[in-house]
Amino acid sequence: MRASTAPLLTLPLDGGQSERLRQALAGLTPDQLQWVSGYAAGLAAAASVPAQAAAPSTLSDGANTLTVLYGSQTGNGKGVAERLAARAKEKGFGVSLQSLADYKPSQLKREVLLSFVISTHGEGEPPDDAELFHEYLFSKKAPTLAGIRYSVLALGDSSYINFCQTGRELDQRLADLGALRLQPLAECDVDYEEVADRWVGDVLARVPDLISATSPVPQLRAVTVAPRFDKNRPFHAEVLVNQKITGRHSSKDVRHIELSLEGSGLHYEPGDALAVIVRNPPALVQQLISAVGLDGATPVDVAGESLSLETALSEKLEITATSTGFLKAWAAYGSGELKSLLEQGDRAVLSELVDGHQVIDIVRRFPATVDAAGLASSLRKLGARSYSIASSQRANPDEVHLTVAAVRYDAFGSEHWGAASTHLADRLGEGDRVFVYVEPNSRFHLPADDSADIVMIGPGTGVAPFRAFVEERAERGAQGRNWLFFGDRTFGSDFLYQLEWQRHLKSGALARLDLAFSRDQSEKVYVQDRIRAQGKDLYEWIRSGASIYICGDSKHMAGDVEQALVDVIALHGNTGAAEAKARLKELRRDGRYQRDVY
């Protein structure tokens, strides 16, 4: 059935609307149409929930406080902000004073009364500490700020063309986002003291009635409504951020990716994974088509659906990861060499073929003649890829974050790509969308008891779920201590989320952080070495009830780390290796030793 034949006119839509809807639906597959119907239902349900019925968000510290935020390079603005905060305190108001560098933008929605002191630097640019906040505020992530009152003091130097630019932009943007100007923007030249003092006075004059009068704006909790999105009904999530988080000199390209879950009703726990449905690298699809000497337009059947070979190879079939099934099928199409290799049934040879070769490598190495249908039927269905969720939903209500290492490498004299990781890293820009669903992982969750300690071992991208763990426990105000072991190649370029860990250490959300950077010194150092070095303390933590979590590479890391744990238990619990292993088993059984390795 094609969308355009649906009797739209009977719907309660005016001509324009029904025409736009007709266009939007034209050419959708039945699957997609079904999804859209569900999506629309969801939106309707969400919209129909009356505001007062919504549960207000956990009581925000924005309520009844004056929040003073400053962006200051050389300290002038900081000084003014501190003066305002001090004088407001004297008058007995609740005040929270923060540098924009430390301020969590997600907090904005919860504010009541905001005062900004911000200077301009560079050629009309924000001061360093305000750069990211400024970027956020002007990005599509910026929330509406209805009901919030604000005032801005701009510091500048009129000998610059862009006098007080940043302050002016900020003042305007806040208004555009729906916030209410408490008083007109005040602009200071280099002799800023006088204007600043007057401004401080004006703010203080207005505070009294405001913070007693206003109460926090109630927040809509994400409302769960049918249909829930799941494996069969993946959610089309918008990409909010796609940011490389390895430095200039890194040998790797690791991305921090933020997706919007707004309106999806999707729920996840720290430790869960997100499944991502992707397309194969276009270049690789072309290479494969020409390698087998076929025409991409040739129609083929995949799961009862008829589409062009090109579409099938790009959207439906696995062409990167090789499978034994494919090898067998491919052998049947000709190459005696491959057939005999398989018949020897040597495991090493087989795994070398499967792990070390992508489909294109097999096709090139063992030429065979095959038609479009034959090729299609030999390939597995393109599977979704899983990524540990790197965010806490409590801390980021409408978002899910991932930490993705782009798989790119050279083999057999040509460039190779991983399908999903490069789709996310290279082919999805901010604003694009990707189909996802949550994969709950109950075997990798935080202890129910917030007072229990945890030890997290996550080198490389294995650190992703631990970012979620620490965020979550901080949000919950969990009392248990959090200890992280992280490792990668270099301190300078591969210290994933370094700034966040430093902040968590400062706030106490992270109790300990032990690091192993393998390539910073002549002898290689890995997390397992750090674990042994800290054995005494680690054993104490375990004895007093800490849970241990390992995430990351399954080929080497997981095994080496487990061995290190056994050694630590044996040494400091002075038992034999066998007993130590048994001890670890118990921990596993009691859910105090959990692994998520891949």
Add this chain to the structure above:
Amino acid sequence: MSRILSDVERIKAASRHLRGTLAESLADAVTGALAEDDTQLSKFHGIYQQDDRDQRSERKRQRLEPAYSFMIRARVPAGICTPAQWLNMDRVATEKANGTIRLTTRQAFQLHGVIKSGLKAAIAGINREMMDTLAACGDVNRNVMAPTLYDLTDVHRQVQADARRLSDHLTPATNAYHEIWLDGTKLPLENDDRAADVEPIYGRTYLPRKFKSAFVVPPQNDTDIYSQDLGFIAIVENGQLVGYNVTVGGGMGMAHGEPETYPRLADILGFVTPDNILAVAEAVVTTQRDHGDRTNRKHARLKYTIDDRGIDWFRAEVVERSGVAVAAPRKFAFTSNGDVYGWQADAAGAWHYTLFIQNGRVADTGDRRLLAGLRRIAALHHGEFRLTPNQNLTISSVRDEDRESIESLLTEFGIENELQASALRLNSLACVAFPTCGLAMAESERYLPSLIDTLEGHLIDAGLGNEPITIRMTGCPNGCARPYIGEIGLVGKGPGTYNLYLGAGFAGERLGCLYRENIGETEIIEALLPLFEAFGAARADGEHFGDFLVRTGVVREVTAGRNFHAAEVAHG
């Protein structure tokens, strides 16, 4: 003005004589930085925390801390350095820093790009050859400058000896340096009540601000004596060093838009004989220690103490504290504040070659291979090296028989002066600025060379191709390359824009005056071109560019630091 002490005073007072928590900071593996308070204390040890500003905003997005590294400044009293010390500095620079050596405007060495984990090894490495970094920075007396030139008398050797005596006398006595960097034995904790005997001159909180001293032998003013807190002008009468005119209260630094800060040229306090210089110097230092403004770092230099209280009050204090009767100043005359390049012979018949090093950066770039060339020269050189106050290097005390081999190395590595320099370039200075300097507002070292390329052409057109004109650029108003006493002074205001100062004296005896504000390259050239032409056409015989601009009223004469900005206003 507030009476509250500046925060650095708190840090110094609590530091147990410059120890702070430096040891802990070095051990913290989670960051490449030091604890905030320690970044103030490290300066006293000759170490500045910096970060690669080219990578700053990129790394913030990457959720990585800034690319922290450290600049190490090694003290070289009077700029005298042995070949062994040079080779050692070369080794440390190559193994632990960014592979370049930076000669500074105060005759010292700087290394850039040392990461925290390599810091201790680098400092220990420098000390291996009896050279240290203590007091190269911080609120103490910095590297003591002395002329590197030679004449046919022995005066320079005596003056250099006096400079080293002064340097030793004013070096902090704390053992923190050895403790932290050289694993020296811990002394019994140097606690407050013993402060006096730990630092007899400085005391527990050292000076209110940095302090700089220099010596000079007229007619050359190569150490820019008027820009120094404390100066000694050698008075030579019939070939003999009879004593010094003491100068006080010089300084360059100011801040844009804050007229209460300004560059100031030193006053002459009076004449003293060589045997009295230590007593007088100590009196100057302790007067500043006790009366300098510790509440406002921007008003803490000796120049403000003197302007606030008057030179007569100050002279009385010094006489009182030193017990030395300061006599009336003797006659002397300066001709230039630059270096004299090329070969010269001295009294003993030894040779000295002053080598031009653009902006003091010793590096291998293309076929100009300064680092490699000087490495070879140091290996066969029997004399010494002299770091000059103009960021150049003198290969000093060369024996007749070695002269030829050194000349051929200079040619082989493409570094002898003729190969690189026009008169303007030879008289140019640029501070470091980007990417390492945390205070830079505009480019300097990386930019001035190309600006000079352009200006040279215009000078030749104006028939001034061989005219020595001093041009000095800094990336911010702190004035590290002493731009306010360069005939053409360019001071960074923001990315790509500068303030242009003109009319300074060729011998550093008069401050320049603001001529254009906040301008980029095109406007800079537009501003200078007509002035070059006028100068070429109407200059008096032997008249210098700065003097010409003042005589013809292009800029007003700045007669004192106090009216440096007044001149601005008047000029509009």
